[in-house]
Amino acid sequence: MNVTELTAFFNEVIKKDSNISPAVAAIKTLLEYIRLQSFSTVVELRESVINAIDVLTRTDSSAISVRSGCEMLLRFITLTALDAGLDSGMEKCKEILLKNGQVFLSKASKARSRIARVACPWIPSGSNILVHSKSRVVLEILKEACVKNGTFHVYVCESSPDNSGLSMMEELNKLGIKVTLILDAAVGAVMEKVDFVLLGAEAVVESGGIINKIGTSTIGLCAKMLNKPVYVAVESFKFVRFYPLNNRDIPNEFKYKYSTISSVKDLENEHPLIDYTQPSLLTLLFTDIGIFTPSAVSDELVKLYL
Amino acid sequence: MSSQNNQSQTSENQTEQQKSKADLRRERRVKQEEQRAKKATTAASTMPKKSSQPEKPVSANLKQDDAKTSHNVSNESKNKDLVFETAPVKLKLNRKEDLAESQSFNTKPKLFHHFEEYKRDYSITERNSLENSSIHPNFLKLGLQSAHDLISCSNSRCIGFLYALKQFIIDLKFPSNSSKTLSEYIESKLKPNINFLTQCRPLSVSQGNAIKEMKHIILHLPVNISETEAKDLLVEEIDKFVEEKILLAAETINKYILADVNSIISGTSYAQSKISDNDTILIFGYSNLVNRILIEAKQRFQNIHVIVVDSRPKYRGKKSLEKLLKYDIDCSYILINGISYIMNRVNKVILGAHALMANGYVMAQIGSSQIALVAKAFNVPVIACCETYKFADKVQTDALVKNELGNPMDLLKNENKAMQNEKPFLAKDEFTSQIGENLNLLNLIYDVCSPELINCLVTDMGMLPCTSVPVVLRLKNRDSTRTGLKNEPIIRN
Numbered sequence: 001m002n003v004t005e006l007t008a009f010f011n012e013v014i015k016k017d018s019n020i021s022p023a024v025a026a027i028k029t030l031l032e033y034i035r036l037q038s039f040s041t042v043v044e045l046r047e048s049v050i051n052a053i054d055v056l057t058r059t060d061s062s063a064i065s066v067r068s069g070c071e072m073l074l075r076f077i078t079l080t081a082l083d084a085g086l087d088s089g090m091e092k093c094k095e096i097l098l099k100n101g102q103v104f105l106s107k108a109s110k111a112r113s114r115i116a117r118v119a120c121p122w123i124p125s126g127s128n129i130l131v132h133s134k135s136r137v138v139l140e141i142l143k144e145a146c147v148k149n150g151t152f153h154v155y156v157c158e159s160s161p162d163n164s165g166l167s168m169m170e171e172l173n174k175l176g177i178k179v180t181l182i183l184d185a186a187v188g189a190v191m192e193k194v195d196f197v198l199l200g201a202e203a204v205v206e207s208g209g210i211i212n213k214i215g216t217s218t219i220g221l222c223a224k225m226l227n228k229p230v231y232v233a234v235e236s237f238k239f240v241r242f243y244p245l246n247n248r249d250i251p252n253e254f255k256y257k258y259s260t261i262s263s264v265k266d267l268e269n270e271h272p273l274i275d276y277t278q279p280s281l282l283t284l285l286f287t288d289i290g291i292f293t294p295s296a297v298s299d300e301l302v303k304l305y306l
Numbered sequence: 307m308s309s310q311n312n313q314s315q316t317s318e319n320q321t322e323q324q325k326s327k328a329d330l331r332r333e334r335r336v337k338q339e340e341q342r343a344k345k346a347t348t349a350a351s352t353m354p355k356k357s358s359q360p361e362k363p364v365s366a367n368l369k370q371d372d373a374k375t376s377h378n379v380s381n382e383s384k385n386k387d388l389v390f391e392t393a394p395v396k397l398k399l400n401r402k403e404d405l406a407e408s409q410s411f412n413t414k415p416k417l418f419h420h421f422e423e424y425k426r427d428y429s430i431t432e433r434n435s436l437e438n439s440s441i442h443p444n445f446l447k448l449g450l451q452s453a454h455d456l457i458s459c460s461n462s463r464c465i466g467f468l469y470a471l472k473q474f475i476i477d478l479k480f481p482s483n484s485s486k487t488l489s490e491y492i493e494s495k496l497k498p499n500i501n502f503l504t505q506c507r508p509l510s511v512s513q514g515n516a517i518k519e520m521k522h523i524i525l526h527l528p529v530n531i532s533e534t535e536a537k538d539l540l541v542e543e544i545d546k547f548v549e550e551k552i553l554l555a556a557e558t559i560n561k562y563i564l565a566d567v568n569s570i571i572s573g574t575s576y577a578q579s580k581i582s583d584n585d586t587i588l589i590f591g592y593s594n595l596v597n598r599i600l601i602e603a604k605q606r607f608q609n610i611h612v613i614v615v616d617s618r619p620k621y622r623g624k625k626s627l628e629k630l631l632k633y634d635i636d637c638s639y640i641l642i643n644g645i646s647y648i649m650n651r652v653n654k655v656i657l658g659a660h661a662l663m664a665n666g667y668v669m670a671q672i673g674s675s676q677i678a679l680v681a682k683a684f685n686v687p688v689i690a691c692c693e694t695y696k697f698a699d700k701v702q703t704d705a706l707v708k709n710e711l712g713n714p715m716d717l718l719k720n721e722n723k724a725m726q727n728e729k730p731f732l733a734k735d736e737f738t739s740q741i742g743e744n745l746n747l748l749n750l751i752y753d754v755c756s757p758e759l760i761n762c763l764v765t766d767m768g769m770l771p772c773t774s775v776p777v778v779l780r781l782k783n784r785d786s787t788r789t790g791l792k793n794e795p796i797i798r799n
Contacts, residue, residue: 207762207771243769244578245654245687245761251578279771280758295773302770302777 001033006055009033014061019136022061023069023237024108029056030073031101039090046077057253064203064211064254064274068240075305076100104237111235111288112137116144119233119286125150127195130187130223132157133213134164135200137233139171141286142198146177153178155190159215161271184215191222196283201234206243206301208279208294210234211254214272217247220281229283236289239301247276418748424711426453426506442477444470445499449506458622460660460696461556461594464512465548467503471520472544474499480533488536489527496524508710511661511669511698516547547695555693555766556595560602563691563764580689580762580769583607585653588681590615590642591671592622593658595691600656601633610635613652617642617673619716619749642673649684657760659692664779665701666757666772668692672750675705678759687761690772694765699779705753714747 001009009032013025033052039045053070057063080097115137123129123145131138131154142154154177158165165181172179182190197219201210210216210232223230244250252261255272264270279294292300441449448466451457457466475492484491500517503509509517523543527536565579581587581603589596589612604610612635616623623639630637640648655677661669668674668690681688702708757772767778 206769241768242578243762245580245689246685249578249580249687295771298770298774299777302767302774302781305768 001036001052003055006033006052007059010056010059010061021069021108021136021235021238022065023072023235024105025061026053026056026066026069027073027101027105027108030070031098031105034094034101035098039094041090042077042093045090045094046074049074049077058258060257060259062202062274063258064240065238068203068238071240072104072237073101076104107288108235108237111237112140113144114288115233115235115286116140118288118291119231120145120148122196122231122284122286123149123152123198125152127152128155128193129153130155130157130190130194130197130219131168132165132197132199132216132219133159134168134171135233137235138198138200139168141233142172142177143175146175151177153180155180155182155194157182157184157187157215157219159213160184161214161273164213184218187215187219188222191226191228194223194228196229196231197223199230199232201232201238202274203242204232204234204239204285204297205276206241206298208282208285208297209244210277210282211244211250211274212277214275217275217277217281220277224281230281231284231286232282233286236287236300239297239304241301241305244276246278250274250276418706420707421709421711422508424713424749440495440498441502442470442474442499444473445502449503452503453506455620458620459592459594460510460512461552461693463510464516464695465552467513468516468520468544468548470499471496472541475537475540475544478537487529488531488533489524492524492540493521496521512696515695515698519547520544551695552693555695556598558766559595559691559693559764560599562766562769563599563689564603564606579603579606580764581607581610581654584609586611586613586651588613588615588648588652588655588677588686589626590623590655590657590674590677591617591620592625593691595693596656596658597626597629599691600630600635604633604635611638612636613638613640613648615640615642615645615648615673615677619712622671642676645677645680646684649680649686652681652684652686655681655686655688657688657690657755659690659696660752662692662697662763662772662775663702663754664697664699664776665703666775667702668755668757668760668763668772669698669702669705669752670755672705672753675753675755675759678755682759688759689762689764690755690760691764694767694778694782697775697779697782702754703756705750709753710751712749712751714749717747717749 006029010025010029013028014020014022030049030052034045034049037048039048049070053067053074056066056070059066077097080093080100083096119141123141129142129152131142146152154172156165156169156172156179158181169179169181199210199212199216199219201212203211205211220230252267255274256267256270257273260270261267279297282294285292285294285297289300448457448470451466452463457463474496478492478495480488480491486494500509503513520540520543523540527539531539563580581599585607587600587610589600600610600612612630614623614627614630614637616639618641627637627639638648657668657670657674657678659668659670663669670690678688760772763770763772763774765778767781770778
């Protein structure tokens with residue numbers, strides 16, 4: 001599989017299933033890559049996978065999302081090598097890896113419904129909820145909560161520059177949930193009538209903060225000021241071992257599309273697409289492995305990686 | 307003896323409170339005047355006696371050390387003849403007398419009676435013979451060094467302890483007709499040494515952890531092990547502790563903070579360096595680890611500006627400054643009083659830590675908490691660096707429950723050269739007589755900083771929020787129980 005094939009396969013996967021998260025699509029692509037390619041050592045496997053990851057992050061899907069999924073797979077490779085033992089052949093190793101990959105994928109596909117089940121009790125009927133951008137997990141939660149607990153009112157941020165709030169509104173309308181589309185600039189004004197904020201995330205970082213669509217940080221700050229709880233719904237494969245101190249500390253390849261970085265010289269005049277929301281602004285994280293406070297995220301990561 | 311005296315005096319005070327205050331003060335002044343006169347005469351009489359006394363051989367090391375300090379002191383005292391009489395400079399010159407004097411002034415503020423009194427009890431070293439003493443010369447040396455603040459950094463104190471222990475174990479002779487087992491014997495011999503060390507200066511958390519670990523190893527020595535084998539094993543373990551938990555840990559922390567991608571640490575292959583070009587970094591006092599990080603960062607990024615913040619009475623920051631300037635790093639120097647003026651120009655604050663508490667509180671040199679607080683107010687990220695061997699399994703929420711006291715007289719020391727020509731106010735007789743009556747001196751050594759003020763904690767296990775300390779402790783326990791004596795390698799692919 002060469003570079004173009006890799007990118008083509010990745011884009012194909014995303015096109016086929018519009019609901020798929022870029023992280024899962026990346027893992028699917030990498031597993032396909034590992035299946036087709038032949039390797040003689042684990043180190044070689046690891047290195048070529050790292051190269052493939054680099055290729056995938058150069059597509060225009062959210063780089064941090066792709067990375068978070070890929071890191072998980074790399075971790076799998078290391079563990080598989082340890083599991084398989086030294087004397088078993090490379091073929092055996094590859095087999096175990098692919099099997100683990102499939103297990104991982106099936107888990108990932110069930111993650112959303114699990115989160116919806118976990119988060120449901122936190123969404124009482126009659127509440128006013130502020131959501132930002134389009135998040136499939138949030139949508140799933142609202143769907144389930146609407147059926148189980150009764151209806152509520154959702155305020156959706158328009159979330160420029162891609163106006164993904166619009167499609168979120170349409171989806172919610174289809175479910176028969178009351179929706180109000182608001183301007184990004186109206187967050188402060190709407191916040192006082194909102195009961196809580198429900199967000200998705202592209203990645204959860206080690207500090208317990210989240211990286212998400214631009215504007216999330218603003219919402220977090222407003223909510224903190226007015227003492228509204230902020231809940232984040234996120235799959236556990238989006239946990240990444242990365243520790244930003246503040247927004248300045250987020251690398252450019254996460255903030256901008258790859259095409260922007262490679263074509264524009266002065267990024268100062270470009271709009272970043274994501275921002276970092278610090279853990280002190282978040283109340284709880286709903287994940288498929290349970291409900292966490294932000295500080296518990298790093299505990300999980302330490303357990304996973306050490 | 308003197309501390310008892312002290313207590314009885316204070317109780318006397320309380321009963322006499324009915325008397326008019328002026329009366330009381332007059333009485334006390336007379337009493338103290340008498341005491342001082344007495345002391346002066348005894349000091350004068352003991353001084354020559356002491357020097358004429360033939361000194362018994364102690365140990366080459368120790369003698370050298372003593373000679374060095376006394377030499378320094380005599381020089382210093384010549385220069386600062388007129389300086390404050392009770393300053394610790396003199397304390398070194400004539401230990402016994404001065405110790406007593408400093409203690410008689412050492413009335414602690416009412417709220418802080420629970421602190422262990424500032425005491426440097428190395429009286430054992432003044433005994434005529436040390437030949438039959440149970441204290442190993444290396445421990446004597448370390449004890450005196452830490453009592454005189456020649457070794458103050460918590461890392462070097464721990465390394466000093468481990469090397470002393472190593473020599474102690476090498477020199478130990480196991481009697482053939484002893485009823486004790488080897489590990490019991492070593493422990494019984496080690497105990498007075500550690501006690502002596504504690505008397506010289508309360509143990510640091512790092513030393514405490516090292517002692518705990520070493521004792522664990524000593525107690526779990528194989529039963530049928532021979533003396534030489536046991537020694538070899540222990541020496542190896544000590545070397546390993548220093549190598550892995552202290553030196554390698556520092557290196558790993560360096561790698562984490564500068565995101566040294568060449569050494570891929572699992573899951574962080576795209577980590578970003580926490581220090582970048584054109585950064586202005588604020589540091590406080592002296593920390594081995596932080597200095598090392600900055601020196602390494604300088605090699606990578608040309609334009610780094612470091613602001614060294616310092617504070618009375620120890621001025622540890624000067625040591626940092628000296629080291630950083632040697633490596634051609636652009637530095638500013640400021641005292642902690644001016645910190646809010648400089649904070650808006652700072653990108654990052656990097657603090658070294660003395661220890662980490664199980665609830666995520668960071669124990670560091672006094673003043674660190676204040677710096678973190680100001681940084682928080684200015685929205686400047688604070689990074690704390692600490693090796694995991696300094697993690698304590700204790701919980702502490704403020705610096706007042708447990709702390710160490712420094713020499714209270716340090717607070718009154720007057721460094722101002724211009725003022726040294728005239729007798730400083732604080733050194734005047736009428737003032738000293740009031741010490742212990744109306745003046746309370748509280749010289750705390752550490753302070754404890756809440757985890758909300760620290761954005762990021764860099765350890766040899768990666769970057770964590772302070773609240774993850776319990777997980778690290780649990781992991782360490784798991785590792786040590788699973789692998790017995792063997793330690794897990796720190797970096798894994």
